[in-house]
Amino acid sequence: MMNVKFLNPFVEAVAEVMEKEVGAKTTRGNLTMQTSAMTTTDVTVLINLVGQVQGVVMYGMSFETGLNLVSQIMGQKFTEFDTLAQSGVSEMGNVITGQATIKLSRAGYQSNISPPTMIMGNGIKISTLDFSRIIVPLKTSVGEIDVHLALRESPPGMNNTNFVDLTVKNKTP
Amino acid sequence: MNVKFLNPFVEAAFEVLKIETGCTIQRGDLNLEKSLYITDDVTVIIALVGMVNGTVFYSMNESTAKKLASKLMGEKFDEFNSLAQSGIAEIGNVITGRASVKLAESGFESTISPPTMIQGKGASISTLDYPRIILPMSSELGEILIHLSLRQGNKNKLNAAQIPVPEAPKAS
Incomplete structure (x- = not known):
């Protein structure tokens, strides 16, 4: 079960970053799980978090929203979702997640984030396996962005250990 | 990408696949790609954060995934259901975990993220400015491609986006 206190840092971070970088107001829709x-x-x-909070955060949007977003950030009109546009949208995700982890660390949850990975394609299934996801739909003046949070608090003492090693060792004769 | 990050993955994949499946594993030729990765049926994504920073993908087609899951769990999967998915994600987790232990032994400590699974052919995945080394591992189950897009990270693990920007001093 995801901890709801991980939710607000992300919602705040999106609103702040969107306001600063794009000048867009965000309104939050209804949460779904x-x-x-x-x-x-x-x-x-897609950006992973490791540390005291672990899991994955995904920012989903349409090509149109992505193009509007980078056009605003970079101050030039994009008509094609090229590598520069991809890089811009990924960086946006990076900045938002970075801001959110600063807020999380103020609340006592240290975590680090991975470099962003960008997935393009409609109707592909992304499964976070045993992590349930909270979906936060956000409406902005550049379009809709869905924030998917599949996060949980790491068990104590586990945040920096590679616990998976033992499972293999036990099997060797 | 730093080549010294490659061998731990080769060794880990060999060991884990051999122990878990009992099959003979063969390594194919390495490839370096900068372009988008067009997904196969099943892809497991795991990120590394720390002295080694980046993402690892394990990709295979559905028939290989089902055969591999069947081997791992000792039961036949006709359908790639959630149990089989979890098995495939776990093998990715175990290989990456073992590789990260080896990396830590050579002085590159890193933490791995939980696995994420992508299903669906033909989506494109971009690791942006990180090029990918592709490591094919083949066995009687089929071919598993390991994509490594890693680079050396910094010691305090912080990503630039996580450093708070100080407030501008107020004009008095």
Whole structure:
């Protein structure tokens, strides 16, 4: 079960970053919780968190929203979702997640984030396996962005250990 | 990408696949790619954070995934259901975990993220400015491709986006 206190840092971070970088106001829609796989829209930015909070955060949006977003950030009109646009949208995800982890660390949860991975393609299934996802739909003036949070608090003492090693060692004769 | 990050993955994949499946594993030729990765049926994504920073993908087609899951759990899977998915994600987790232990032994400590599974052919995945080394591992179960897009991270693990920007001093 995901801890709801991990939710607000992300919602705040998105609102702040969108306001600073894009000048767009965000309004939050109704939260939903899913355990099944996520079906992608056009563009998904995936960023992992490790540390006292672990899991994955995904930002899903349409190509149109992605293009509007980078056009605003970089101050030039994008008509094609090229590598520069991909990089811009990924960086946006990186900045939002980075801001959110600063807020999380103020609340006592230290974590680090991975480099962003960008997935493009409609109708692909992304499963976070045993992590349930909270979906936060956000409406902005550049379009809709869905934030998917599949996070949980790491068990104590586990945040920096590679616990998986033992499972293999036990099997060797 | 730093080549010294490659061998731990080769060794880990060999050991884990051999122990878990009992099959003979053969390594194919390495490839370096900068372009998008077009997904196969099943892809497991695991990120590394720390002195080694980046993402690892394990990709295979559905028939290989089902055969591998059947071997791992000792029961026949006709359908790639959630149990089989979890098995495939776990093998990715175990290989990456073992590789990260080896990396830590050579002085590159890193933490691995929980696995994420992507199902669906033909999506494109970009690791942006990180090029990927592709390591094919084949066995009687089929071919598993390991994509490594890693680079050396910094010691305090912080990503630039996590450093708070100080407030501008107020004009008096």
